Amino acid sequence: MRIATWNVNSLRARLERTLNYLREHQVDVLALQETKVADKSFPAEPFEALGYQVAHFGLDQWNGVALVSRVGLTAVRTAFDGQPAFAKPGQPPKLEARAIGADCGGVTVWSLYVPHGRAQADPHMAYKLAFLRALAADAARRLSAQPSARVALVGDFNVAPLDTDVWDPAAFEGLTHTSAAERQAFAALAEAGFREVSREHLPGTHLYTQWDYQALRFPRNEGMRIDFAYCSPALADAVASVRIIRDERKGKGPSDHVPVELEIA
DNA sequence: ATGACTCATTACATGAGA
Numbered sequence: 707m708r709i710a711t712w713n714v715n716s717l718r719a720r721l722e723r724t725l726n727y728l729r730e731h732q733v734d735v736l737a738l739q740e741t742k743v744a745d746k747s748f749p750a751e752p753f754e755a756l757g758y759q760v761a762h763f764g765l766d767q768w769n770g771v772a773l774v775s776r777v778g779l780t781a782v783r784t785a786f787d788g789q790p791a792f793a794k795p796g797q798p799p800k801l802e803a804r805a806i807g808a809d810c811g812g813v814t815v816w817s818l819y820v821p822h823g824r825a826q827a828d829p830h831m832a833y834k835l836a837f838l839r840a841l842a843a844d845a846a847r848r849l850s851a852q853p854s855a856r857v858a859l860v861g862d863f864n865v866a867p868l869d870t871d872v873w874d875p876a877a878f879e880g881l882t883h884t885s886a887a888e889r890q891a892f893a894a895l896a897e898a899g900f901r902e903v904s905r906e907h908l909p910g911t912h913l914y915t916q917w918d919y920q921a922l923r924f925p926r927n928e929g930m931r932i933d934f935a936y937c938s939p940a941l942a943d944a945v946a947s948v949r950i951i952r953d954e955r956k957g958k959g960p961s962d963h964v965p966v967e968l969e970i971a
Numbered sequence: 972a973t974g975a976c977t978c979a980t981t982a983c984a985t986g987a988g989a
Contacts, residue, residue, distance in 0.1 A: 715988085716978055740988085742978065767979045768987075822988065864989080883989075918989055919976035927973090930989075956973050962989075 707777060707811055707970040709735045711860035711933060712954075713819070713916070713963035717741040717772070718749065720961055725752055727954065727965065734777045735810045736965075737817030739862045741770030748772070761808055769803045771819055771861070777811030786816070787847070788840040792833045804837070813941060813970070818861030823882040831882070834864065835891045842894035849899050849938055857938040859900060862916075862963065864932055865892040867902075870911035871931035883930065900936040904966055907948035915950055916963045924955050933966050946971045 710733045714720045717738060728736060741748070741764055748762040759779040764770035773779060784806055791799035807816040818841070821834040845859060866883045869875040878884040896902065914929025923929060937945060947969045954964040 719978065740978095824987085824989095881989090916989070917973095920989090922973090922975055923989095925973050925975090932989085953973090959977095960973095962977080 707734045707813070708732060708967055709737070709813065709815060709858055709860065709935075709970060710965045710967040711737040711739070711817065711935060712965040713739040713862040713933060713961060715740050715742070715961040715963065717743055717770070718747075719959065721749055721752065723954070723959065723961075725756065727951075728753075728756055728758070728774070731951070731965075731967065733967070734775065735813070735815055736774040737815060737860050738772040738774065739770075739817060739819040741772050742767050743770055761806060763803045763806045765803045769819055771803055771806045771817045773806055773808050773810065773815060773817055775808070775810040775815075778809065780809045782806065782808045786841060786844045788844050790833060790836040790840055792821070792830070805841075812856060814855065814857045816857075816859045816861070818859060818863070820862060820864045822864050823888065825882065826880065826885060835887060838863075838865075838891035839894055842898045845895060845900060845936075846898035854940050855938050856941040856944070857900075858941055858968070859895065859936040860934070860966070860968075862932060863892060863934050865889060866930050866932055867892050868911075871914075873912065873914075873928035883932065895936045900938060901942040902934050903937050903942050903945045903968060904935050904948045904950075906942070907945065908950065913950060915966060917955055919962055933963055935966060935968055937968075941970070944971045945969065
């Protein structure tokens with residue numbers, strides 16, 4: 707079984723690319739992030755025409771996560787237990803569309819879009835850290851209830867865990883993605899017993915999954931590695947290989963992120 | 972060329988992203 711994760715940065719702007727990707731890569735389960743579409747406008751039909759079931763959670767033009775599966779799609783959840791809400795200034799806290807989970811062919815797959823953080827002093831950063839901590843706590847609880855479960859927590863984590871996951875660590879100093887607090891929150895999932903299998907299979911440095919649209923970042927290969935796949939031990943043991951589909955950043959109208967694929971034995 | 976940001980919005984400038 708092949709499971710892929712991809713921050714598409716608007717599904718409607720990337721619909722043909724996404725469908726072509728499914729056709730060409732024989733993906734069984736695709737976890738999408740940043741669909742940037744409300745549920746009522748989600749384009750389900752073209753996926754169904756290719757033989758996939760879809761589950762989407764989108765409230766408005768922000769965030770939005772989906773699961774696309776041709777190996778079953780049941781027990782859909784649109785938040786994990788304890789997932790924090792975010793309060794915009796002067797407004798009550800609101801749960802955002804940043805997590806969707808379902809059972810797909812014997813694997814519980816979660817498509818996750820971790821908050822960006824915006825800046826170290828921004829309330830969004832505290833939200834980001836709380837989101838990762840709560841995700842780790844919920845994942846740990848469920849793993850301890852069922853140690854043999856096959857669970858994949860995949861998506862855009864918005865954290866570069868190592869200095870070699872960005873082209874120039876100095877450029878991120880004092881900003882987001884590389885701070886000790888963010889890296890510790892990312893590591894909480896490993897402490898919960900999950901294994902980040904993309905690093906296990908692709909230990910090389912400067913293997914990026916995102917390149918900013920600005921400043922010739924892609925042609926200069928100045929990117930970030932921020933899209934990951936944390937797997938429960940039972941599933942991690944079954945991962946045969948991992949691929950970063952760098953070619954998806956090329957051509958007309960790419961997302962700033964590329965897919966990461968897991969081949970499950 | 973892998974090439975000088977892009978997306979969505981009761982849009983035409985702004986917020987958000989990374």
